[in-house]
Amino acid sequence: MATLYYIDGYNVIHFSSVLKPIAMRDFEAAREALIEKVATFCAATGHKAKIIFDGRGHRTPAVQPMPGVPGLKVIYSHGEKSADAIIERTIYKSADRRNIIVVSGDRGIRSFCQSLGALVMEPDNFIASVRSYAADARASMSQMKRPDTQNRLENRMDEDTLSKLRHLRDDLESGD
Numbered sequence: 001m002a003t004l005y006y007i008d009g010y011n012v013i014h015f016s017s018v019l020k021p022i023a024m025r026d027f028e029a030a031r032e033a034l035i036e037k038v039a040t041f042c043a044a045t046g047h048k049a050k051i052i053f054d055g056r057g058h059r060t061p062a063v064q065p066m067p068g069v070p071g072l073k074v075i076y077s078h079g080e081k082s083a084d085a086i087i088e089r090t091i092y093k094s095a096d097r098r099n100i101i102v103v104s105g106d107r108g109i110r111s112f113c114q115s116l117g118a119l120v121m122e123p124d125n126f127i128a129s130v131r132s133y134a135a136d137a138r139a140s141m142s143q144m145k146r147p148d149t150q151n152r153l154e155n156r157m158d159e160d161t162l163s164k165l166r167h168l169r170d171d172l173e174s175g176d
Contacts, residue, residue, distance in 0.1 A: 006087045007126070008104035009034060009053035009074075015105025016123040039069040041130045050075055052083040084109045091118050 013019045013030045023030035031053070038049050048071035055076030077083050087102060087109060094100060097117040103126045104110055110120040121129075154162060 003047045004100050005038075005047060005049040005126075006090065006100065006102045007034075007038060007049060007051045008083050008087060008102070008106065008109065009051045010083065011104050011106055011109075012123040012126070016127050018124070018127050035072075035074060037127065037130045037134075039072050040134050042072045043069050044133045044136070047071065049073070052077060052086050054083045088112055091116050094118075 009031070013023050013027075013034055016034075019030045019034055022033055035051060038051055041047065042049050050073045052075045055078065075086070077086050084104075084106060087104070091097060091100060091102065091113045098119075100113075100118040101121055102110060102113040102118050103121045103123060105123050110122075114120050157165075
């Protein structure tokens with residue numbers, strides 16, 4: 001079963017040593033960077049993730065920002081509910097908390113969710129995991145692009161057998 005990540009969006013941005021500097025220059029860019037990193041993570045691992053942002057006062061529905069990435073949802077909280085409240089309530093109601101990881105820099109939410117049996121991660125640990133999976137995915141892709149000469153049958157045969165096979169091929173091609 002795939003792991004489900006609940007990511008406290010703005011909290012991760014504020015507590016991440018990678019995203020916080022981006023947010024200092026352009027908060028929208030930091031939010032987009034987080035969404036992009038999580039999308040890459042979901043695509044590379046098959047895990048599911050819900051990024052919950054505080055949307056206080058906004059009535060923004062759940063969005064699928066990257067439709068090509070299954071398992072990723074971006075949610076903005078409704079009304080006066082905070083992202084923390086949505087995450088805590090969801091974990092509390094969940095029957096399978098062992099397959100849930102909550103990503104937040106907030107000790108309170110981490111402690112509460114952990115006491116319910118969910119796993120927790122700090123933002124920098126999560127971003128490091130995302131980078132690691134992305135690097136592994138890039139390495140796998142570059143391996144797939146290289147021709148695999150090690151596993152070719154003719155590279156594993158002795159020269160005498162290869163010579164006989166070549167001779168047989170030549171006879172078949174010439175029609176004799």
